[in-house]
Amino acid sequence: MTVIEGYTYGSAASSPVTLDDLKDLRASVLFGPEDEAALRLAGDVLESQVEDVLDVWYGFVGANPHLLASFSTPEGQPVDQYLARVRARFGQWILDTCRRPYDQSWLDYQHEIGLRHTTAKKNHTDSANAPSYVALRHVIGLIYPITATIRPFLERKGHSAEQVEAMFQAWFKSVVLQVALWARAYGDGKEW
Amino acid sequence: MTVIEGYTYGSAASSPVTLDDLKDLRASVLFGPEDEAALRLAGDVLESQVEDVLDVWYGFVGANPHLLASFSTPEGQPVDQYLARVRARFGQWILDTCRRPYDQSWLDYQHEIGLRHTTAKKNHTDSANAPSYVALRHVIGLIYPITATIRPFLERKGHSAEQVEAMFQAWFKSVVLQVALWARAYGDGKEW
Numbered sequence: 001m002t003v004i005e006g007y008t009y010g011s012a013a014s015s016p017v018t019l020d021d022l023k024d025l026r027a028s029v030l031f032g033p034e035d036e037a038a039l040r041l042a043g044d045v046l047e048s049q050v051e052d053v054l055d056v057w058y059g060f061v062g063a064n065p066h067l068l069a070s071f072s073t074p075e076g077q078p079v080d081q082y083l084a085r086v087r088a089r090f091g092q093w094i095l096d097t098c099r100r101p102y103d104q105s106w107l108d109y110q111h112e113i114g115l116r117h118t119t120a121k122k123n124h125t126d127s128a129n130a131p132s133y134v135a136l137r138h139v140i141g142l143i144y145p146i147t148a149t150i151r152p153f154l155e156r157k158g159h160s161a162e163q164v165e166a167m168f169q170a171w172f173k174s175v176v177l178q179v180a181l182w183a184r185a186y187g188d189g190k191e192w
Numbered sequence: 193m194t195v196i197e198g199y200t201y202g203s204a205a206s207s208p209v210t211l212d213d214l215k216d217l218r219a220s221v222l223f224g225p226e227d228e229a230a231l232r233l234a235g236d237v238l239e240s241q242v243e244d245v246l247d248v249w250y251g252f253v254g255a256n257p258h259l260l261a262s263f264s265t266p267e268g269q270p271v272d273q274y275l276a277r278v279r280a281r282f283g284q285w286i287l288d289t290c291r292r293p294y295d296q297s298w299l300d301y302q303h304e305i306g307l308r309h310t311t312a313k314k315n316h317t318d319s320a321n322a323p324s325y326v327a328l329r330h331v332i333g334l335i336y337p338i339t340a341t342i343r344p345f346l347e348r349k350g351h352s353a354e355q356v357e358a359m360f361q362a363w364f365k366s367v368v369l370q371v372a373l374w375a376r377a378y379g380d381g382k383e384w
């Protein structure tokens with residue numbers, strides 16, 4: 001295992017979100033034990049394809065100026081080191097989404113990820129010279145591509161149509177659930 | 193056409209969101225002309241099934257106390273008139289999602305819908321005695337059921353697998369896009 005710079009899973013501060021809040025959110029996205037099992041399988045399917053998935057996502061960000069700006073200097077120059085370091089953590093996130101139990105440590109790191117998209121913490125981890133936050137609307141918007149683009153990778157290891165569908169639905173639910181959790185880091189949290 | 197009480201499409205105040213913001217968001221969810229065409233078709237497919245779709249969604253809300261609370265008095269009694277009036281507007285929203293051009297009037301009503309989920313306007317339209325806002329996390333969370341449950345209805349009118357898939361993807365994109373727009377009504381809008 002290589003060390004992932006700036007990845008602090010297990011030592012993040014406590015999330016203001018409670019396990020009870022999480023329980024309701026799981027119900028809202030219909031996330032159950034079958035989804036956990038399907039995500040475990042998805043972890044095995046995606047493990048060897050993480051770099052390929054990241055190529056697709058980074059290609060998408062690179063092709064959209066309004067997204068690439070979040071990784072660029074005020075002069076509009078993409079910051080390579082920032083892109084690279086975040087990419088490594090993003091790869092780990094794919095596996096964490098599939099393999100971590102959604103417990104207190106996971107909840108804490110979810111909030112840390114949320115904060116890293118806001119003025120509270122963006123750029124801090126990598127000392128980057130880039131805009132001070134990622135707009136919430138784009139985080140919500142990316143639910144679509146982050147979900148839709150995963151399906152071909154889930155199909156690529158010879159699993160049945162039902163298995164692929166189960167993995168896909170579980171992934172979709174988890175991405176929505178996580179974005180809902182990250183939204184807590186935006187604003188004053190009052191109507192979160 | 194029956195009048196839908198409280199439905200003010202076309203006379204809502206201007207949205208603070210610009211058509212340029214909308215352009216970026218459309219790009220984020222990969223929403224293009226094919227999606228507009230697929231939604232037109234979905235409108236034809238769903239028109240006769242609106243009440244059935246609403247039965248599923250209201251069944252889901254009714255089965256989840258943390259959701260039903262938004263339609264209930266402080267004593268926990270669901271407010272029938274409120275549920276009924278919102279249901280009529282929700283039905284119209286299904287058709288608007290499929291048939292309206294996503295222009296300035298649409299943008300304005302999107303913001304109105306957002307506001308109606310927050311302390312700014314919730315309950316006002318129907319003089320309801322219910323909680324003063326719907327938590328943003330649950331609005332984001334409902335992207336999953338509102339998307340996943342539509343597929344069987346899209347399949348029910350004899351369209352090809354490709355047509356159903358196109359309608360489904362367009363619906364998914366539009367729901368994500370709309371929730372991203374509604375998020376503008378929450379908080380101070382600074383990191384929206």
Ligand code: HEM
Binds near residue numbers: 089116121
């Ligand atoms: C569903 C949507 C999104 C997902 C799943 C996602 C996922 C992630 C993950 C896993 C990380 C690394 C967290 C860590 O430090 O361990 C991250 C960081 C980051 N993301 Fe996102 N993200 C999303 C939306 C966006 C959008 C729309 C942008 C805008 C381009 C963006 C830009 C960034 C940036 C700049 C960082 C680095 C933040 C820092 O300075 O630490 N993300 N994201």
Ligand code: HEM
Binds near residue numbers: 200282309313335371
């Ligand atoms: C993707 C998620 C959601 C969608 C697509 C959606 C859609 C809608 C629509 C179309 C309306 C009527 C707008 C109008 O007045 O014309 C509405 C109102 C309402 N929704 Fe949602 N909604 C979502 C999430 C939620 C959640 C999670 C709740 C919590 C139970 C909720 C509770 C309500 C309530 C209470 C109203 C009435 C607001 C008022 O007082 O005017 N909605 N919603």
